[in-house]
Amino acid sequence: MCKNCNDPSAKHKGKVKVRFVRRGQGFTAGEGDIFRAQAGSTVLAKNGSTGVFLNGSTGTAYEGSTFTAEAGSVVHAKYGSIGRARKGSTIIANYGSHIEDEAGAKIIRRADEEEHAVAGSLVSSYAELSAMERSLVDHAWAISKTAYCRYSNFPVGAAILAENEAGEKRIFDGHNIENASYGGTVCAERVAAFDAVKNGFRKFLIVAVVCAKCPGGSPCGFCRQVLREFGLNATVLNIFNTESTVVRWTVDQLLPDSFGPDSL
């Protein structure tokens, strides 16, 4: 345990330079900084920093920071921060923050919806999806494993539930296919979309998109326009993290006031 940063696993041997942040002061802690935020101070703890928020201090802990919040401190823990909340502390814990809390600590969990307060998006867990939606997500993950992405090394997978004129429904999947010219690259969504259309399934109902390297990312502009052509009201599911939290949109929300078949 390091007495200064309160990290039980830290071995800050020898002289550790600790930044004491006093009443009325603000401090932005960066890589390698160890801070002690005293009463009346505010600390923004950025990536690579670690420290303690003491009674009467406030702060924000960002991704890559670790902190201990002592009784009487108030800390806003952002995505990717790691914190220990002592009895009597208050933590506003955003989605993706990792808080170990003692009994008596007040943890205000920020719902995912608040994190993604964009009109119409809705976050749910994989388990809350319908069986069909889960199947689409599984297809998208599976196909992403064989993406041809030798230039970006950024595999993306997409799966689309589409309907043909006879009312039959089928799943089409695709991964990104890159090209040495770069510009010839086609995204996963469009590979899946064109396969569906080529097979006569021109009404898109649900689209799942996954990318382990950019969880929460959503279809690029070109893909939105293509999805819009075949499914303005289709649902788009984006996997927000690798533990499968899902953000739900409609194509219309992703491409508002769009230009489409009826515009001509």
Ligand code: THU
């Ligand atoms: N990519 C997709 O497949 N879908 C998207 O929505 C965004 C980007 C691909 C294209 C390229 O192969 C790689 O990701 C990096 O942009």
